Amino acid sequence: MKRICIIDYDMSVRGGVEQVTTSLANALCEQYEVYVLSLCLANGKCAYELSERVKLKILQKEGARIRHVLKNGFRDLRKFLKKEKIDCALTMGTYAGALASVMNIGGKTKLIFCDHGALMNQWKEKNTRCMRWIASKFSKRTVTLTDRSRRDYIKRFHTNPKKICRIYNWIDDEVVKMSGSYSTASHYILSAGRFGKEKGYDMLVEVAKKVLPKFPDWQWHLYGDGPTLPWVRDKIAEYGLEKQLILKGMVSDMYSRYKDYAVIVLPSYREGLPLVLLEGKANHLPEVSFDVMTGPGEIIQDGKDGFLIKPYDIEEMAEKLGQLMASEHLRQTFSENTGKKLPEFDKKRILKQWIQLIDNL
Template sequence: MKINFLIFDIFGMGGTVRTVLNVANYLAENDYDVEIISVFQKRNQPFFEIDPRIKVTILHDSVNRQKKPKKLMGKIGNRLLKLKSRLIHKDDEAHHVFSLLTDLKMYSYIKSLESGILITTRPSFNIFAAKYAKPGVKLIGQEHLNFGVYSDDLKKAITTSYGKLDYLVTLTDDDTSDYKSLFSNKKVRVRKITNSVPKFEGNSSKLDEKVVIAAGRLAPQKGFDLLIDSFTTVIKTHPDWKLKIFGYGRDKAELQQLILDKKVYNNVILMGPTKEMEKELSKASIYALSSRFEGFGMVIVEAMQCGVPVVSFDCPKGPAEIISHNKDGILVKNGDIDALASSLIDLINNEEKRKVFGKNALVNVKRFEIDNIGRLWLELLGDINGIKKAN
């Protein structure tokens, strides 16, 4: 059966893009017919590598479309582009980017699918597929965040719609339990399949650089404001250490102002996005995760894969399922910036401890490599097909 992924923008750089491509590329390597349906294209070249065997369909090209079209259909499209989406849930964090035009394009394409498997990658897409996909299409919804972080209206829509999916794929044990309880009397089957990373072929960090690293969207969820506050304490006793934050997002100006207000501009640097995260991690000695909440914590896995110990808030719901506390990293009370600072200082002061944690991380993280996680996807697809695909 053909595998179709529906995603916001496959050309982007977010965690969902990375994890979808890890799976899609793996399936293509295993001779599956894979298509990625990207609602948007907001850059000319994809940020991450896409296997050439994968068909990529762009529904709305924001980069190359004519801004002032002369043809009637183009003019109609521009009008529809200015009208708010009716089919994407209003509490989707990117609702403002969608429009009546993207509604029509999504609806038309989804209705063109007569069979195969459709894997959707955010709540509003899961809901959309449950409502509008044809009966011959098997539906797999993915949840990248936990149920508790959603608004009441979105929770209601999820509760109403997800039961019509064939499978719901979750990332953590807690989420799996929550969703199984929520849909205990529905046809949807809930299965845990964590995010994955490609097999690591780079160099592990020597853990001797005076660098703490963090990465992610510059948005409130990621808690970089808390991390900057915490690092202000760190540099009082370790002024030669630096914090490098990689990523982009709407909070860049606010975070830059916070750095200026705290007078830590010699130690805290907003680095922007990078395609060479592994290279940057290989030059770091500690990874810091300050998220207020996480769906999983993909960056933790990536750091551990480079042998970098992680200090993380024990936020809901992913970090505690990845980090073995005081063995390959440190978990601190969620939101406690003093505890975060203390734990960073602990690892800064103890290079030998960093190296022990780093070695343990290299062993722990192998369970998340795509060869292991990919087999779980093959099992799921085999169940849907009614035939177990041989490993």
């Protein structure tokens, strides 16, 4: 049985990369002996629950800057990979990919770099671009979340097309299990994700300011936490939207809540392959998102099961969202069309792609 290790920078973060890492580890442990290695653990414990069959290794038990992780963890990682005879390591994200690539130079473990962002979204950020190049250059394979990002690697980094593939994130079994039938009677809008600058909550508030006063019987619920949350709270108060734009915080039962909503809105400046849109699709929710460089365009069929908005056009997003809010018929039509792309994100189909990649390495 092959021994594989999935390496993440910090498994205590409640983010999309950590959620995918957990889901992948819990699925692959049926086929392989699986370890999850967290380079550091700032919040003291994993954000998501790993299977009992997955072995957890923490390199540093506290948070640390990248240079400290590299300096202090160099020997420990090499020692761990050698001692446990790890055949293959999947590095999740840019930081983990670059650090593990450097730490593994001269080692026997074969690396697969899994880019959970998108190359061109951060092309102008020299340090991030350099880390992606290092991670991809010193790995046997690179995996991107979208076809667009795969093409960008080939064009910009001259990556050998045979060494790079696209594998989508899958829709979690629990999401499917808890999904319900769509109700046009719902007057609730959903947005969920970390409150960070890249997630576009500054634009969301402006959209809400334009559209919510026209629909006084509707509410827009925001789930999540993060550094920009206080700013968003202040803006909601400034615009007098406290009764319609509601901060719901972090919840542990998010999967069971999707069925209560009428529409999902994603206002991000950039994305990889947004899990919230996949989870919304499993619940047959119409979706509205900025058509940023990667991600939403491979999930949403514009004008069929949702709307793709010209990036950062607040007026257009407010207009299209208003169309959905005003028309039960349009919401029902979009909901009925969401199932057409669901097979592309089927867990069994995507897990098979991972197993083929690992076995053929």
